[in-house]
Amino acid sequence: MNRQLPLAPVIPFVCAPGYPFAAQWQAALQAAMPHERVVALDTLDADARAACDFAIVANPDTRDLATLPRLKWVHSVWAGVERLVEDLQHSPLEIVRLVDPQLADTMAEAVLAWTLYLHRDMPRYARQQAQGQWLAHDYVPPQEKTVALLGLGELGMASAAKLLAAGFRVAGWSRSRKAVPGVQCHAGEDELAAMLASADILVCLLPLTPQTQGMLNATTLALLRPGASLINFARGAIVDDEALRAALDAQRLAHAVLDVFREEPLPAPQWQWQHPRVTVLPHISAPTHRGTASAIVAANVRYYRETGAMPALVDKQRRY
Numbered sequence: 401m402n403r404q405l406p407l408a409p410v411i412p413f414v415c416a417p418g419y420p421f422a423a424q425w426q427a428a429l430q431a432a433m434p435h436e437r438v439v440a441l442d443t444l445d446a447d448a449r450a451a452c453d454f455a456i457v458a459n460p461d462t463r464d465l466a467t468l469p470r471l472k473w474v475h476s477v478w479a480g481v482e483r484l485v486e487d488l489q490h491s492p493l494e495i496v497r498l499v500d501p502q503l504a505d506t507m508a509e510a511v512l513a514w515t516l517y518l519h520r521d522m523p524r525y526a527r528q529q530a531q532g533q534w535l536a537h538d539y540v541p542p543q544e545k546t547v548a549l550l551g552l553g554e555l556g557m558a559s560a561a562k563l564l565a566a567g568f569r570v571a572g573w574s575r576s577r578k579a580v581p582g583v584q585c586h587a588g589e590d591e592l593a594a595m596l597a598s599a600d601i602l603v604c605l606l607p608l609t610p611q612t613q614g615m616l617n618a619t620t621l622a623l624l625r626p627g628a629s630l631i632n633f634a635r636g637a638i639v640d641d642e643a644l645r646a647a648l649d650a651q652r653l654a655h656a657v658l659d660v661f662r663e664e665p666l667p668a669p670q671w672q673w674q675h676p677r678v679t680v681l682p683h684i685s686a687p688t689h690r691g692t693a694s695a696i697v698a699a700n701v702r703y704y705r706e707t708g709a710m711p712a713l714v715d716k717q718r719r720y
């Protein structure tokens with residue numbers, strides 16, 4: 401007798417219209433969850449949509465999510481979810497974000513790479529070469545330089561470990577107090593000034609929230625040591641661009657490595673492209689690895705199927 405196996409449940413994959421990697425994501429997620437059926441939202445009829453209580457999302461249009469009437473939660477394949485949090489602020493829908501040790505490792509590698517770029521004065525020697533100038537500057541060892549991390553979450557913690565191993569003094573700032581061996585930990589607004597004053601290289605790894613938006617402004621940038629540098633690997637809107645430009649023009653800030661911008665791709669007329677003290681990167685500091693990310697999503701889906709409990713949720717009140 402030919403017994404038919406029941407069809408696996410359906411998980412809709414919802415992404416922005418025209419997203420170029422939709423098929424690759426769907427394939428990677430499906431491979432990580434052979435007992436589920438990961439399908440594009442637009443292939444589902446109304447009955448199938450009514451049967452879905454969670455979805456996997458990549459920067460979705462939240463109006464598409466509204467076509468899933470029983471939806472309780474969404475799993476983002478990205479770590480940064482500020483737009484989703486904003487759009488779903490007044491919705492009962494819960495959000496799970498990607499927490500992937502591989503992503504944290506990739507970010508920590510980028511933090512170390514661009515810290516070394518600044519530490520060994522590479523932008524300065526490149527400027528000198530362009531002018532045919534042979535001029536050596538004093539070498540300051542990493543033990544005498546402080547790298548200050550704004551954010552001691554998944555990415556900040558992984559970065560701190562790599563920086564410590566490379567010999568740097570490391571400071572960190574978070575909302576709640578942390579105790580990390582070897583790291584000078586600061587917490588809350590009251591301790592921000594002290595941390596900024598200690599920084600030779602300031603690395604931003606904060607989520608974009610109403611509290612962090614524009615927080616690197618004329619006032620806070622002025623608290624940095626003269627000649628300090630900035631690395632922004634978090635979100636463009638955390639930095640006040642005009643204040644940054646003024647600090648660079650005045651050479652109070654030696655250099656800025658920027659991977660994220662208010663508008664991406666960074667439009668051609670924007671000053672950052674041409675500024676001699678800015679390194680522009682096209683949002684490449686920590687790309688999500690589809691394979692490891694899909695395995696994490698699959699583990700969270702399995703947990704939900706087995707326990708009925710949602711995986712760790714984004715705090716919509718806190719906004720991250």
Ligand code: NAP
Pocket residue numbers: 479480481550551552553554555556573574575576577588589605606607608609611612633634635659660683684685686687720
């Ligand atoms: P996370 O684990 O949520 O950590 C966020 C950290 O920021 C926490 O230490 C948190 O403090 C701190 N924080 C938040 N608001 C604060 C405030 N108002 N004052 C002081 N500290 C505050 O996030 P993550 O996984 O490390 O990721 C951080 C951000 O990196 C993401 O939100 C995303 O925007 C960005 N990102 C960028 C890329 C890229 O390719 N450029 C890739 C991935 C992620 P507590 O520990 O006290 O909560």
